[in-house]
Amino acid sequence: MPRRNPKKPETCPVARSVDVVGDRWSLLIVRDVFDGMHRFGDFQRSLGVARNILSDRLRRLVDAGILQTRPASDGTAYQEYVLTPKGESLFPVVVALRQWGERHLFAQGEHHSLLIDRKNKQPIAYMAPQAGDGNVLMPSETEVQKL
Numbered sequence: 001m002p003r004r005n006p007k008k009p010e011t012c013p014v015a016r017s018v019d020v021v022g023d024r025w026s027l028l029i030v031r032d033v034f035d036g037m038h039r040f041g042d043f044q045r046s047l048g049v050a051r052n053i054l055s056d057r058l059r060r061l062v063d064a065g066i067l068q069t070r071p072a073s074d075g076t077a078y079q080e081y082v083l084t085p086k087g088e089s090l091f092p093v094v095v096a097l098r099q100w101g102e103r104h105l106f107a108q109g110e111h112h113s114l115l116i117d118r119k120n121k122q123p124i125a126y127m128a129p130q131a132g133d134g135n136v137l138m139p140s141e142t143e144v145q146k147l
Helices: 013-021 024-034 040-047 051-063 091-104
Strands: 067-071 079-083
Touching: 013 024, 024 040, 024 051, 024 067, 024 079, 024 091, 040 051, 051 067, 051 079
Parallel strands: none
Antiparallel strands: 067 079
């Protein structure tokens, strides 16, 4: 997927974020790392993506500081991809996409994966933007302030 090369820097945080992680493969790689995958071959089997595309997306995620490489934990000559703190901070984004998909892209009763809290084995609560007082905010109750 060709990347945009804007003449002037984007002032919108959403646009900048999409430029870094906004294609299908990048987000699915990040999802797979959250799910415990770390090796090129595992990503390729999970995603069914061509090697050249997978190599490109992994390189871009490393260059963006979202993933880093380390020697394989089993002592083999392979390398593994792990999330950096910057990458780990994408967790709420992945959860929000998951929850939106669960609500809008599956028929009632249709089976899908479920994200649960490891401690209590319960599904995690639905994420929603909140005001300072804890009340859920609707889009009409917010505005973008240009600085």
